[in-house]
Ligand SMILES: Nc1ncnc2c1ncn2[C@@H]1O[C@H](COP(=O)(O)OP(=O)(O)OP(=O)(O)O)[C@@H](O)[C@H]1O
């Protein structure tokens with residue numbers, strides 16, 4: 001390997017953010033036709049490494065070379081021109097432009113100096129068809145759901161005639177069928193077209209399905225760099241979490257290992273009957289105190305809209321809702337909160353975090369009045385103490401005083417979960433609660449949610465696209481499909497991934 | 508998928524314009540006269556020019572508070588150039604160069620010093636408003652070269668020259684924004700700078716050029732203003748021009764947050780404002796009423812636009828995806844391709 005220097009090679013990469021070494025001399029190489037799975041805990045420096053390789057940030061030290069030739073990348077353009085195409089962790093397409101304009105952004109086709117709109121439209125149509133994306137390429141991208149945007153972003157990256165693809169958690173918003181499709185694409189691109197692909201992903205099953213080599217990053221250092229065949233899932237999990245794999249478990253093992261007794265259903269807390277609005281055709285369901293209710297459904301099936309309707313973000317056209325035995329008409333998020341409902345959004349960047357405020361303020365935002373004298377004078381000490389306590393529970397890594405946007409993606413998600421806890425809610429509505437969270441903490445969160453229900457008698461409703469997650473966290477499961485939910489619950493204990501998938505498609 | 512008929516974004520503002528024009532015409536016969544139309548357009552031209560440039564800056568997510576005072580700076584320097592004995596065309600070049608320089612100054616500071624455009628251009632407003640007064644001790648300068656008058660007073664086939672100029676500018680800008688990569692980049696930068704940077708767009712060039720376009724438009728404003736009076740006066744552009752340039756763009760549907768709106772909308776917005784002030788002049792309403800009425804119209808226009816957008820979003824219903832559900836073929840393995848959704852348009856209910 002040492003004599004052959006084809007491919008993309010980074011050596012001794014050091015990156016410092018506010019005095020802290022985020023990458024401590026990382027070396028990694030990527031050859032044509034190879035898929036590297038890059039794993040690591042939240043804040044390990046995966047995204048930062050990827051940004052160094054794509055020219056988006058400049059490392060303090062280290063060398064990057066392509067086929068033996070040393071390079072200095074000063075901008076993302078540099079990398080693009082060398083055939084390196086990147087999908088960043090945060091959705092990076094522009095909602096105000098059309099699908100076509102997004103696909104060609106920065107690489108527009110022209111005819112005699114002017115835009116070749118017709119040509120671009122045709123390519124865009126082909127490309128979206130190839131990815132089974134049913135979109136009108138002349139529409140603004142913002143009109144489409146997150147999953148569509150994420151798939152489109154992958155499509156865009158592959159379309160750019162790249163030799164290397166860098167992908168940062170590209171599957172977080174996708175549903176299982178789309179994930180399969182994505183993995184098949186990765187295989188095709190690497191094996192048939194000879195692309196070198198670096199894939200950051202927290203899901204072991206996905207990595208093992210496509211990666212040739214696994215690199216595990218821990219606290220800015222490479223802990224494992226080995227062929228996929230020679231390293232076990234347990235070893236990786238152990239390296240990342242610092243705990244033996246048996247207590248943590250890889251994602252799919254959690255289901256099998258679940259042995260906590262499920263408590264008998266308590267009182268009915270939330271009862272929804274025949275709820276209808278522009279996004280929901282007919283939704284009925286019942287949630288009990290002391291239980292975790294999992295909502296499974298495909299993207300666009302109305303799950304997200306259902307949660308949002310419950311907190312007053314969608315109109316109720318007909319149907320009835322009962323909360324704690326009394327009729328409930330959702331008015332506003334503030335009202336829902338007063339009644340003990342806490343909500344976690346699916347899109348943290350859009351209506352979750354306040355990017356430029358520190359994580360303490362972000363965590364205690366809804367209950368900031370609690371930490372003030374007579375509701376007027378803030379008591380910063382108490383506020384900080386409380387915020388830190390909730391964030392410790394969620395194991396947030398990174399600065400608590402810096403803008404929350406400077407935390408790694410998974411840690412931002414944990415701050416939002418801390419915000420849910422801070423509300424001392426009686427009912428939790430969580431939309432994709434572990435989006436971007438690393439394996440260790442994910443299991444921890446599942447455990448915590450189960451404990452909140454079982455021990456404190458809370459009602460927890462979890463929406464998730466991951467079958468494993470639904471099965472791991474929920475006592476009961478309902479299926480959403482095409483805006484319908486019959487209210488028929490099944491016990492999670494007896495279900496498999498395939499059962500859920502089948503139910504969602506054939507309901 | 509067929510692309511269906513799209514309602515143009517400018518429809519709302521055109522509607523308001525028609526309502527206002529019809530109302531004025533009903534109230535005043537002299538408003539209807541052909542001569543008045545030409546007066547209306549001539550008076551609206553300067554604001555329209557400024558609004559065109561302002562739109563470029565607004566699209567990038569910035570704002571240019573220096574366009575009004577830039578009228579004085581560019582116009583006065585043109586007047587002083589002619590007073591020094593140079594011919595009219597040298598004066599025109601000087602004005603345009605000064606406009607470009609002011610735009611460059613704004614753009615470079617906004618981009619490289621990463622300062623808020625509001626503050627930077629507010630400072631430039633102070634500077635550009637003072638320089639002409641300092642140069643002439645706040646005196647006006649007479650312009651002698653008769654050729655210079657053509658810019659503001661001339662006409663071609665009965666159409667005033669400034670109107671021709673602004674329409675040419677509009678057409679060029681529409682072409683640039685809708686038919687060139689640069690246009691897409693301008694919207695992209697206004698939508699999200701970081702994303703645009705990562706997509707390989709040269710944001711420095713896009714941002715700075717927007718301020719330069721605004722500076723050039725202000726220079727045309729300066730030339731037209733001075734040429735109409737054949738006097739360079741240092742307090743030119745200190746009236747409502749600045750405020751109206753922003754208002755035109757905003758009523759025309761250009762977002763103050765950047766990344767959305769059209770240049771045609773801004774232009775129609777400028778005509779709307781010109782129509783209102785002209786109509787009120789013709790009706791003999793005291794001029795101090797004008798800002799009040801225009802303020803109300805702006806609020807009305809923007810509110811209407813908000814409703815229109817909300818309604819459009821409601822009808823699109825794209826966030827729901829309908830699927831061709833196939834009981835026998837749930838996607839379970841990678842070997843089976845994802846069933847292609849039916850060719851139905853979502854949200855057709
Ligand atoms: N722009 C920035 N300013 C300051 N600190 C930053 C910045 N970007 C990243 N960091 C810090 O660098 C560290 C590594 O972050 P990075 O985003 O690379 O983690 P990650 O491994 O991608 O995590 P995740 O799995 O959560 O996405 C974190 O502690 C983060 O707070």
Ligand SMILES: [Mg+2]
Nearest residue numbers: 047089408409
């Ligand atoms: Mg990351």
